Amino acid sequence: AAVPEGITLLETDGALPLKENENVAMFGRGQFEYVKSGTGSGGRVNCDYVTTIEGELKKRVNLFEEVRAFYADYIAAHPFDVGGGWQALPSQKQPVPPEDLVLRAAKNCEKAIFVLCRTCGEGYDSKAEKGDWYLSEEEESTIALLTKHFRHVIVLVNGGNQIDLNWIKKYSVGTAAFIWQGGQEGGAGTADMLMGDVPPSGRMIDTAVKHIELHPAAGHFGDSVENVHTEDIYVGYRYYETFAKDEVLYPFGYGLSYTTFERETLSAKKNGDEISLKIRVKNTGNYAGKDVVQAYFSYPETKLGAPARQLIAYRKTALLRPDESEIVTLNFSVADMAAYDDCGASGAKFAYVLEAGEYKVYAGANVRDAEEVFSFTQNTLRIVKQCRQCLAPEKSFVRLTRNGFQPVKTAEYNVWERVRAELPAAAEMTGDRGITLQDVKSGAHTLDEFVAQFSEKELCEIVRGEGMSSPKAPVPGTASCFAGVAKAWSEKGVPVVTTCDGPSGVRMESAARATCIPSGCLIASTWNPAAFDGIFDAFAEEAAGYGVDVILAPGVNLHRYPLCGRSFEYYSEDPYLAGTFAAKFAERFTKKGVFATIK
DSSP states (O other), X not given: OHHHHHOEEEEOOSOOSOXXXXXXXXXXXXXXXXXXXXXXXXXXXXXXXXXXXXXXXXXXXXXXXXXXXXXXXXXXXXXXXXXXTTOOOSSOOOOOOOHHHHHHXXXXXXXXXXXXXXXXXXTXXXXXXXXXXXXXXXXXXXXXXXXXXXXXXXXXXXXXXXOOOHHHHHTTOSEXXXXXXXXXXXXXXXXXXXXXXXXXXXXXXXXXXXXXXXXXXTTSSSOSSOOOOTTTTOOTHHHHHHHOGGGEEEOTTOOBOSSOEXXXXXXXXXXXXXXXEEEEEEEOSSSOBOOEEEEEEEOOOOSSOOOSOEEEEEEEOOOBOTTOXXXXXXXEEGGGGOEEESSSTXXXXXXXXXXXXXXXXEEESSTTXXXXXXXXXXXXXXXXXXXXXXXXXXXXXXXXXXXXXXXXXXXXXXXXHHHHHHOOOXXXXXXXXXXXXXXXXXXXXXXXXXXXXXXXXXXXXXXXXXXXXXXXXXXXXXXXXXXXXXXXXXXXXXXXXXXXXXXXXXXXXXXXXXXXXXXXXXHHHTOXXXXXXXXXXXXXXXXHHTTXXXXXOOOOOOOOSTTOTTGGGSOOSSHHHHHHHHHHHHHHHHHTTOEEOOO
16 A cells, blocks of 8 residues: 555546556556666665566456557567666667557557666666656657547656656546556555556655756766765755746646645644644545645745745545545744754854744645745844754855855864864773673673773774675674674673665675565655654564664655666655655664664
């Protein structure tokens, strides 16, 4: 059920859901070759099987055999090219079906489904080329043929990254959806969505843009020597909603359903620092479905500056039947609206501040369509949290601000002087006193007394550990081992701690099998962290069963640029949305006794 909940419906003309035993023509080799995840350490899980869209859908509808055989024969003559090493091809060779075959299919079927597949991953990014960011000539020709002859055309994009979507409008594609990467059960989950067993309720985790070359990170991403984060905080929709609204194809938070919803704000109140919204959502269509209520805020236009809108709360409804309603409550704090001032523009250097001015709150279906429901005025500058400069750039460059490009604030301190000045007093090294870790647990000795027994070399050994496929791990093929890997530590009762790659499942550099769960892009597209309690629990239990103590996940990198090869591992271009899913992941793993590594 989690896979359909993350599938993001971009366009719909009523072709879905499909009916039982309906005649359908399915095009594209992707119907047989479902892409379960990206590649590299974040996705290459050795699972026992991967469900396919063709394999699952043929159990429910009548797939036009002549088209199915055409692609099966082509795959037999042009097998899947796995590429080499970490890398894989972004897409596979695709045939253009003969027009007479398309005509015969259209006479027997009202609906055509075309499955587009994309792959990327660790060590290689996508490229603004045909067959990658753009459609290949064969893919575009196929869509042109289908929209010419079929009454309904459904295009499914199976991948972990966005691709160019201008073809949807160009060819008037009636139904289009990101089905993302649903792990080994992704094909089955997609079939459930197509049949309406679980209606799609995903929402965009990134902004779909018209021109990749005009993206704010273009020219500042992927250089082998230096990358300048010139767009600063204006990542994704925070840039487009502030500076380039006309460059958006589908806004952040956007997504359709088989049904329609009506939203009414019942109340919007502020009590101290807490703001509470109550919004009634009613299903006004003919199918069951889930809606996502999203709240954004705007910071006043000041010298410090901030994006036009920022996500601050969201919640997904339960499955609502036609004419059924639910009252959604969103609670959040004014303090969470604070902006960090790293240059003193507000008058409070190195602090989280609320500047004087009007703060507005918006609620609705996505960042673009959310309407103002509340506002309040901050009369004077308020320092929410005073910090100090840390990790500041040492090299000057210009960055984007609400007031144009300005020089970034560079470091006003020497990091090594600060470290030396704040080092705690050195502890005396006592040499071996026979104290074990069990003695510390029993209270017979302190942890400081235990650590004082070891030499500098031995202290280095406990954190350095051993790399991939250490023989000290309970099973072969893990990512690393540390702690009790050296004799001095093991003799004192320190256990070996084993790590393993995530976040798509227990990934081993061996024949060990594991479950491949959906990629981060699909997980976050659900806008429903609670939907993954059971999946994350099972993942943690499987890791524990292999003797894994630490999972190297979740990844919280923002989707700064659509061509990033590892975007499938991460959650979103928005830090709040990404953070809520990372927190859910860590919470469930911790409860199962496995540590999560936020990376």
